[in-house]
Structure formats: structure tokens, C-alpha cells
Amino acid sequence: MTEKRIASFKKGNRCRICTGCGRCFGSRQPDVVSGFATEGLFAQYAPLDGKDREEAAGDCIAAVDIGTTTIAMQLRRIQDGEVLDTFSCLNPQRNYGADVLSRIEAAESTEAAEAMQKAVKEALEQGIRQFRRRLSVLQLKDTSAVLKRMVIAANTTMVHLLMGYDVSGLGHYPFKPQNLSAVHTNLFDLDTLILPGASAFVGGDIVAGIHALRMQEREEVTLLLDLGTNGEMVLGNRDRLIAAATAAGPAFEGNGECYGADLMALTAELLKEELLDSTGLLAEPYFENGVDVGGVHLTQQYIRQLQMAKSAICTGVRILCDKYGLKDVSAISTVWLAGGMGYYLNARAAADIGLFPEELAERTKAVGNAALEGAFLYGRVQENASVLKTPEIEVFNLAEEPDFSKTYIDGMELHPCK
Numbered sequence: 001m002t003e004k005r006i007a008s009f010k011k012g013n014r015c016r017i018c019t020g021c022g023r024c025f026g027s028r029q030p031d032v033v034s035g036f037a038t039e040g041l042f043a044q045y046a047p048l049d050g051k052d053r054e055e056a057a058g059d060c061i062a063a064v065d066i067g068t069t070t071i072a073m074q075l076r077r078i079q080d081g082e083v084l085d086t087f088s089c090l091n092p093q094r095n096y097g098a099d100v101l102s103r104i105e106a107a108e109s110t111e112a113a114e115a116m117q118k119a120v121k122e123a124l125e126q127g128i129r130q131f132r133r134r135l136s137v138l139q140l141k142d143t144s145a146v147l148k149r150m151v152i153a154a155n156t157t158m159v160h161l162l163m164g165y166d167v168s169g170l171g172h173y174p175f176k177p178q179n180l181s182a183v184h185t186n187l188f189d190l191d192t193l194i195l196p197g198a199s200a201f202v203g204g205d206i207v208a209g210i211h212a213l214r215m216q217e218r219e220e221v222t223l224l225l226d227l228g229t230n231g232e233m234v235l236g237n238r239d240r241l242i243a244a245a246t247a248a249g250p251a252f253e254g255n256g257e258c259y260g261a262d263l264m265a266l267t268a269e270l271l272k273e274e275l276l277d278s279t280g281l282l283a284e285p286y287f288e289n290g291v292d293v294g295g296v297h298l299t300q301q302y303i304r305q306l307q308m309a310k311s312a313i314c315t316g317v318r319i320l321c322d323k324y325g326l327k328d329v330s331a332i333s334t335v336w337l338a339g340g341m342g343y344y345l346n347a348r349a350a351a352d353i354g355l356f357p358e359e360l361a362e363r364t365k366a367v368g369n370a371a372l373e374g375a376f377l378y379g380r381v382q383e384n385a386s387v388l389k390t391p392e393i394e395v396f397n398l399a400e401e402p403d404f405s406k407t408y409i410d411g412m413e414l415h416p417c418k
Helices: 002-007 050-055 092-096 100-106 110-140 156-163 204-213 260-272 300-324 339-344 347-353 358-363 370-379 404-410
Strands: 060-066 070-077 083-090 147-154 183-187 190-194 221-226 230-236 241-247 291-293 296-298 332-338 364-368
Touching: 060 110, 060 156, 060 204, 060 370, 070 110, 070 370, 083 092, 083 110, 092 100, 092 110, 100 110, 100 156, 110 147, 110 156, 110 183, 147 156, 147 204, 147 370, 156 183, 156 190, 204 221, 204 230, 204 332, 204 364, 204 370, 221 300, 221 339, 230 300, 241 300, 260 291, 260 296, 260 300, 260 339, 260 347, 300 347, 300 404, 332 339, 332 358, 332 370, 339 364, 347 358, 358 364, 364 370
Parallel strands: 060 147, 147 190, 221 332, 332 364
Antiparallel strands: 060 070, 070 083, 183 190, 221 230, 230 241, 291 296
16 A cells, blocks of 8 residues: 555656656746745835936836845836846855855855855846846837846845955854945946845845835734745744744755655655654665655655754744744744745645644745845835835844754654644
8 A cells, every 4th residue: 555655646757746847747837036926915016206206217126136056136127116037047156065154164265255256246247237138128119228226135145255255253153244234335337235134144135035025014923934055034023023044954955856845745745654753764665765755766864854954944933933922823924935945835744744833834925036026125216225224133043042952852753843
């Protein structure tokens, strides 16, 4: 019965859980890297008035998200937010390490730090050149489109490497950034704004996500989860926002063909079929060599990585709720899932293995690239400071919390967390 059940996880040559990787014929591949995926979340952009409206009639912004893995850019019209062009590429700094800590270590060499700065600037310039060519075509059609500014959202390490700041303080306790303030500079003869960060590990990309979701304006309490190698989370409303970051490891980024969303959904299925126990042990004969399921070769190593990653997130959510004074997680009205993995995540499966409390499974909404949307909003009006004030965010170091270790160990169990 077990083998028959595993075989049923496949339908032809198509995985049961689609990640949009393109390996299967006809699989969906929405643009969640460079798009704000939640349709109808905000019906329209508030119309500009006065001087801003005159200047923005056909003007555009280059909105940028510099991620650790991917750089995503959009050319957008200021007045109505229409996306006129997109550009994305792998972050060329990956040659110096897949995660921020590896790049911080590499940047101890002045030569490597300068090379990383040059590489990311060249990638950005490639996108800007493409956008300017696009605008040239539009101008031939008697439009007055002008690229007014570039607005960048990025995590704190990416900002430091871009600006040539000293990153040494980011690599060890007490994790002191050289600068967290908004930056106003000029790149490629273009007025450039870089969003401020909140801490060494809660950067401008998360601040941009808060803006995109209007968390600082809402009466209801919501939770933002950005799931990746570093899992960032923000909880709160217009009265108070608190945030934390946790090292989730490689499980949420995927290992070869083992994608994070697949991993959680398939793990939940293995639990249901009793091929995996709550401690994370695969049943024989799969313990040694793993099991092929849903188009993925699932090994004991992947399961362990998932346990550590999901426990880190669950622990962070629990501690943030305690810090915020929420005695009942049902007080959270919405869980915003940012990034590509959030788009593909099966929320029920995630709750079944304990990524977040069961009560939140039906309250999740995938929002795609919220950082890119927030960058656009931040730069939409010329006088940014008077329109979009940076929200006050309390940032906690989870590892310093007295219950962290116990909560983390408890969270390793593969069952719904409380």
C-alpha cells in the first residue's frame, strides 16, 4: 500500500506540487520575482495632485529589489503604477557566497568587497540601460515619459556592499551596521533613493514590505513572513510594529530540485502516510537512501534541514506574539507571505508540520515581491519623507530571549505548533 501511495503522488510526468520551475510541460510560471502577486489587494493608487501631478504626468520610477539571490527591477509609471518593463537576474555576488554571512566574510578582503560592489552596480546599470531604451521607444510615440529616479529596497548587507560600507560589524555580535538610514545618492546619472533598514538583519526590503502592505496604517494586527535563507518577520498594526529575523538555512531556498514549498507539502504527506514520524525519522527502507516522492528525491538530510528551518520560523512567531502581548494567535487577522516561496506555499501543509499555528492556515495571503512594491511606493512622490514616514519598528534578537532554546527544540517536532 505504501509504494502504491507513493506512486500516486505523480500524475504523468508532472509533480503533484507545482513550483513553477518549468521542468514539467505546461507548468505555471508566474512572475513572482518582479511582481506584487496579490490581485486586488489595493484597487488603485491614490491620485497625485498639485506639483507632483504635473511632474509625474508621464514620468517613471525604476523600482529595485536587491535580493541575496536575485535582483529584480521594474519600470513603473508614477501616476498610475503601470509596469512598463521588467528586468531580473541572479545577483552576481553569488560568486562570493550564497548567503550574506559568506559575503560578509569575503568582504574582509578589500579586493573582494570592491569586486562585489562593481558586480552589483553593473547588474543594476544593465537594467537601467534596458529601461532607458524602452522609454526611448515610448518617446517616439509622442509620450513624455522620463525616468525620474531609482528606488532600491535591499537587506542591510546588500546595501552595505552596494555603497561600499564596512560590513565587518554585520558578521559578529552585537551586529552593528555602519548605516541604517535612508540614502540619497546618484547612480548612472540618476537620482537614487535607498530605503532605510531597521537592524542588521531586518533591512530595507522588509521596511518596503511594510509600506506595500500598509501594516503601519492598519487597525487590525497582521503578520509579515519573508521566508528564505534568512527568515524575517514583522507583527503589528498602526499602534506598534515588532520584528525579528532568524537563520532558516537552505531548506526554504531549495537544494537542487528540492524546493521549499515542495518539501513542506511532501513532508506533510509522508507524515499522513506514516512514512515519517513526528521526530523527523523516515521509516525503513527509506532512512538510508531517501524516497522518491512527488518528483523529488526526499532524503533524511532534507527533512532535518526543514525541521530546523520551520522551527526557527515557528519559534520567532511564538516569541513575537508573546512580546506583542497576544495571548491568542487568532488575534492575527492576516499572515502575509512574501517572496516566491510564499506564493507556492501550501498553507495547510505548512501548519500541519508546524511552520506556524494551525489557526493561521486559513488566514495566509501570498503577496509576491512586496519589497519591489514598497520601493515603488516609497519613491512615488518626490518629497518622500513628508509622504511615507519610516515606521518605528522594535527589533528583537530572538537568540537573546530566555525561552528561545527550549521553544526552538520543541519546534523541531513535526506537528502543528501551538
